[in-house]
Amino acid sequence: MxxxxxxxxxxxxxxxxxxxxxxxxxxxxxxxxxxxxxxxxxxxxxxxxxxxxxxxxxxxxxxxxxxxxxxxxxxxxxxxxxxxxxxxxxxxxxxxxxxxxxxxxxxxxxxxxxxxxxxxxxxxxxxxxxxxxxxxxxxxxxxxxxxxxxxxxxxxxxxxxxxxxxxxxxxxxxxxxxxxxxxxxxxxxxxxxxxxxxxxxxxxxxxxxxxxxxxxxxxxxxxENFTGNMPSELWSKISLLIDGWLLEKKIAYNDASMLREMVRKRDSRLREAYLSYRGTENRDVMDSFLKMALPGTSSGLHIAHIAAEMAPVAKVGGLADVISGLGKALQKKGHLVEIILPKYDCMQVDQVSNLKVLDVLVQSYFEGNMFNNKIWTGTVEGLPVYFIEPQHPAMFFSRAQYYGEHDDFKRFAYFSRAALELLYQSGKKVDIIHCHDWQTAFVAPLYWDVYANLGFNSARICFTCHNFEYQGTAPARDLAWCGLDVEHLDRPDRMRDNSHGRINAVKGAIVYSNIVTTVSPTYALEVRSEGGRGLQDTLKVHSRKFLGILNGIDTDTWNPSTDRYLKVQYNAKDLQGKAANKAALREQLNLASAYPSQPLVGCITRLVAQKGVHLIRHAIYKTAELGGQFVLLGSSPVPEIQREFEGIADHFQNNNNIRLILKYDDALSHCIYAASDMFIVPSIFEPCGLTQMIAMRYGSVPIVRKTGGLNDSVFDFDDETIPMEVRNGFTFVKADEQGLSS
The missing domain is CATH 1.20.58 (Methane Monooxygenase Hydroxylase; Chain G, domain 1)
Structure with a gap:
C-alpha cells in the first residue's frame, strides 16, 4: 500500500x-x-x-x-x-x-x-x-x-x-x-x-x-488370545451344533468326540471355519469341521450338569445361581461344560440365545412305555444348554410353576431318566455327571443300575445337596416309573428312608454317587447331626466321600463396576457411587430423602420359616423405631406367611421409611444391594447363602446369624479372636429377637 x-x-x-x-x-x-x-x-x-x-x-x-x-x-x-x-x-x-x-x-x-x-x-x-x-x-x-x-x-x-x-x-x-x-x-x-x-x-x-x-x-x-475370552457363547453354539449332528446321525461318534475335544481346546480353526461358513448350509460347516477332526489328547474334563434350575432362565433360589456361576467358572478353567434342564413353559425364554429344536426325538422309558422327547438347544450366560420337552400325556413341565405340583416326584423322575438317555444316545464320553438336589438325585442309581450295564460307564457321578430340608420321598413302588428295581433299592442301606418307611431320593444319591458335596463346611458338620433331617447316619457311613465346599457368587453378574441396573457404577476403591444409588432407590420407592446419611437396611429373601421370618418382621419394626429405613424384597410360597407380610406392608403404607416389595424383581435386587448400608440375613439355618456375599461385593455390611455358610463367610467385627483384616460384618447366635437386637 x-x-x-x-x-x-x-x-x-x-x-x-x-x-x-x-x-x-x-x-x-x-x-x-x-x-x-x-x-x-x-x-x-x-x-x-x-x-x-x-x-x-x-x-x-x-x-x-x-x-x-x-x-x-x-x-x-x-x-x-x-x-x-x-x-x-x-x-x-x-x-x-x-x-x-x-x-x-x-x-x-x-x-x-x-x-x-x-x-x-x-x-x-x-x-x-x-x-x-x-x-x-x-x-x-x-x-x-x-x-x-x-x-x-x-x-x-x-x-x-x-x-x-x-x-x-x-x-x-x-x-x-x-x-x-x-x-x-x-x-x-x-x-x-x-x-x-x-x-x-x-x-x-x-x-x-x-x-x-x-x-x-x-x-x-x-x-491367539481367543481362549482367554471364555466363557464364550460362540464355542457353546459350536458345541451344540456338533451334538445336534450326532443326535441326527449326520456324523459318526468318533468324529463328534474329536470335534468336541477341539471345542474344549478352543481350536481357532473351528472358529474360523464356523464364522466363514456362517449363513450357509450346515452341510458346508460340517464338511469343513470333519476335515479338521484329528485324534488328540484331552487335558480338561467333559462335565454335564443335570439340574432343575439355572439363572436367569429358570430361577427359584440359590441353586439357579450356582449352576450358572459354577458352569462359567469351570468353562474358564478349560473344561467342556454342558447343562441339561427341563423345558418349562414358565421359563424365561428371552434369556436363551439361539433357542431351537433339534430335528430328532430322543425316546426314554417311563411307566412301562417309551416316550418321545423334543430336544431344544440354546446358550444361557455363554453356556450350552439342552432343554428336554417330554411328549408325555401328563405334560410334566407345561405348568405355571417350577415346583409345588402334586406330581413333582413323578415329573423329575421322568426328567432324570430322559437326561441320561440324551447323554447315552448322543454317544458322549462324559467325565463327570453332576446332579443337584433331590429333583435329579435319581440320576445316580439310574446310571449305575441301568446305563452302566449298557456300556455307558465312562463318567463318575457327583451329587450336591444344596439343602437337606428337601429330600424327595415317595412310596417305594413309585421308583418303578423310571425303570428302577424297587426290590433291589428298597433297603436300609440303599434308598429306603430312615424314618418313614418310604424311599428317599437324596439318600439314593448319597449311596450311589462317587462323591457327595454340600455347599459349605459348617453346613456339612451340621447335617451330620440333627441338621441332616434323618440322613445323618447315612452321611456318617459315607463320610469319606462327603465334604462341604463353600459356594461362591458369579462375579461377572454381580459386579458394581459394570452392573447395568445401577444408576451409578462404582468399585471398592471409590464408593461414592453408593450414595447416588441410595438416592436413586429412595426416589424409585418414594422413600424419605431429607437425610442422606439415614441408614438403609436391605433384605432380599424367600419368606419361609428357614429364613427366620419372625426375625425379619422384628428387624422391620426395630428399624422403624430407631429411625432407619428398611427395604424388603421377596415373596412366600406359604399363603399364611405371604398374608402376614402383606399386612405388614399395609401397616407401613404411609410410612416413608419402610417398603415391602412382596415379589422377586431381579433388576430391583441389584439396586437394593447397591443402595443399602446394611444387609440382614437372620436365617434359622442356611446351607450356604449367597445374598450376604453379594451384599459385601456391593459394599453393604452383612448382619447374619452364625449358621451354615453364613458362619463360613461373615466374621464379626467385634470378635478379637479373628484377624482384623478378615472381619467383615456382624453376627449373632440366638435365633430370637433378643439375639438379633444384640
Whole structure:
C-alpha cells in the first residue's frame, strides 16, 4: 500500500505539471490573439502551441491509463490481503489437523480388542474426510493464485507496452518493483501450499499403512488370545451344533468326540471355519469341521450338569445361581461344560440365545412305555444348554410353576431318566455327571443300575445337596416309573428312608454317587447331626466321600463396576457411587430423602420359616423405631406367611421409611444391594447363602446369624479372636429377637 501512495503522489505532481502547461497554453493563446491584432508574425508560437497541445492530450491519456492501472493494483492488493488471511486460517487448520492426526496415531497404538477400536477407526475416517476437504479447498486457492498470477502478467505486459517515456524513471522502477514483490509473494504462497499438501498426502498414506498393520495385528491377537475370552457363547453354539449332528446321525461318534475335544481346546480353526461358513448350509460347516477332526489328547474334563434350575432362565433360589456361576467358572478353567434342564413353559425364554429344536426325538422309558422327547438347544450366560420337552400325556413341565405340583416326584423322575438317555444316545464320553438336589438325585442309581450295564460307564457321578430340608420321598413302588428295581433299592442301606418307611431320593444319591458335596463346611458338620433331617447316619457311613465346599457368587453378574441396573457404577476403591444409588432407590420407592446419611437396611429373601421370618418382621419394626429405613424384597410360597407380610406392608403404607416389595424383581435386587448400608440375613439355618456375599461385593455390611455358610463367610467385627483384616460384618447366635437386637 505504501507503493500505491507513492504512485498517487506522482499522479498529483503530473497534475500540477498539466496545470502549468494549461496556464502556459492560455498565455500563448493570449499572445497569439495580440499578435493577430498587431499583425505580428506568430508562426513560431503556433508551432509551439500545437506541440504543447499534443503533449497535453498524450499526458491526459497517460493519466487516465495509469488511473486504471492504479485501480487494478488496489484491487490486487485487496486480493492479496484476503489471500494472506485465508492462508493464515488454512495454516491454523493444518496445525489442528496435525495435532489431531498425532493424537489419532497415539490412540491407534493403544487400540485393544476389535470391539474397542472400531469406534476410533470411524473417527479417523471422519478425520481423513475432513483432510480431503481441506486439500480440495487448497486446490481452489491454488487456482485462484494462478488467476492472480495471470492478471499480474497481463499488468506487467501492459506497463511495458505503455508509453512510460513521458514519466520519470523512478516511477517506472517503483511499478516494476511492485510487480516483482507481488510475484514473489505469490510464488512463496504457492510453494508453501504445495509443501503442505505433499506433507498431508504422505501422512495420509502413512496413516493407512499404520491402520492396516494394526488391523492385521489385532486380528492375529484375537485369534491367539481367543481362549482367554471364555466363557464364550460362540464355542457353546459350536458345541451344540456338533451334538445336534450326532443326535441326527449326520456324523459318526468318533468324529463328534474329536470335534468336541477341539471345542474344549478352543481350536481357532473351528472358529474360523464356523464364522466363514456362517449363513450357509450346515452341510458346508460340517464338511469343513470333519476335515479338521484329528485324534488328540484331552487335558480338561467333559462335565454335564443335570439340574432343575439355572439363572436367569429358570430361577427359584440359590441353586439357579450356582449352576450358572459354577458352569462359567469351570468353562474358564478349560473344561467342556454342558447343562441339561427341563423345558418349562414358565421359563424365561428371552434369556436363551439361539433357542431351537433339534430335528430328532430322543425316546426314554417311563411307566412301562417309551416316550418321545423334543430336544431344544440354546446358550444361557455363554453356556450350552439342552432343554428336554417330554411328549408325555401328563405334560410334566407345561405348568405355571417350577415346583409345588402334586406330581413333582413323578415329573423329575421322568426328567432324570430322559437326561441320561440324551447323554447315552448322543454317544458322549462324559467325565463327570453332576446332579443337584433331590429333583435329579435319581440320576445316580439310574446310571449305575441301568446305563452302566449298557456300556455307558465312562463318567463318575457327583451329587450336591444344596439343602437337606428337601429330600424327595415317595412310596417305594413309585421308583418303578423310571425303570428302577424297587426290590433291589428298597433297603436300609440303599434308598429306603430312615424314618418313614418310604424311599428317599437324596439318600439314593448319597449311596450311589462317587462323591457327595454340600455347599459349605459348617453346613456339612451340621447335617451330620440333627441338621441332616434323618440322613445323618447315612452321611456318617459315607463320610469319606462327603465334604462341604463353600459356594461362591458369579462375579461377572454381580459386579458394581459394570452392573447395568445401577444408576451409578462404582468399585471398592471409590464408593461414592453408593450414595447416588441410595438416592436413586429412595426416589424409585418414594422413600424419605431429607437425610442422606439415614441408614438403609436391605433384605432380599424367600419368606419361609428357614429364613427366620419372625426375625425379619422384628428387624422391620426395630428399624422403624430407631429411625432407619428398611427395604424388603421377596415373596412366600406359604399363603399364611405371604398374608402376614402383606399386612405388614399395609401397616407401613404411609410410612416413608419402610417398603415391602412382596415379589422377586431381579433388576430391583441389584439396586437394593447397591443402595443399602446394611444387609440382614437372620436365617434359622442356611446351607450356604449367597445374598450376604453379594451384599459385601456391593459394599453393604452383612448382619447374619452364625449358621451354615453364613458362619463360613461373615466374621464379626467385634470378635478379637479373628484377624482384623478378615472381619467383615456382624453376627449373632440366638435365633430370637433378643439375639438379633444384640
Amino acid at each position: 505504501e507503493h500505491a501512495d507513492k504512485i498517487l503522489k506522482e499522479k498529483e505532481a503530473l497534475q500540477r505539471k498539466i496545470n502549468i502547461l494549461e496556464t502556459r497554453l492560455s498565455e500563448t493563446n493570449a499572445q497569439h490573439k495580440l499578435s493577430s491584432e498587431g499583425n505580428v508574425s506568430d508562426s513560431p508560437l503556433l508551432l509551439e502551441f500545437d506541440v504543447l497541445k499534443e503533449d497535453n492530450i498524450l499526458l491526459k491519456e497517460d493519466i487516465e491509463f495509469f488511473k486504471t492501472k492504479l485501480i487494478e493494483i488496489a484491487e490486487t492488493e485487496e486480493g492479496i490481503f484476503k489471500l494472506e488471511k485465508e492462508r493464515a486460517l488454512l495454516d491454523a487448520s493444518l496445525r489442528e489437523l496435525e495435532s489431531r492426526f498425532i493424537a489419532a496415531q497415539a490412540n491407534m497404538m493403544k487400540l485393544g480388542p476389535r470391539d474397542a477400536w472400531w469406534e476410533k477407526v470411524e473417527k479417523l475416517e471422519d478425520l481423513l474426510e475432513t483432510t480431503a476437504n481441506q486439500v480440495e479447498h487448497a486446490a481452489v486457492i491454488l487456482d485462484h493464485n494462478h488467476d492472480l498470477q495471470d492478471r499480474l502478467d497481463n499488468l506487467e505486459a501492459s506497463l511495458q507496452a505503455a508509453n512510460i517515456s513521458k514519466f520519470s524513471c523512478s516511477l517506472v522502477d517503483l511499478l516494476q518493483q511492485k510487480v516483482k514483490l507481488v510475484e514473489d509473494r505469490f510464488q512463496a504462497c504457492n510453494s508453501e501450499m504445495h509443501s503442505q499438501i505433499e506433507l498431508y498426502e504422505h501422512s495420509i498414506v502413512e496413516f493407512h499403512d499404520t491402520l492396516s498393520k494394526l488391523i492385521e495385528e489385532s486380528e492375529k491377537r484375537s485369534l
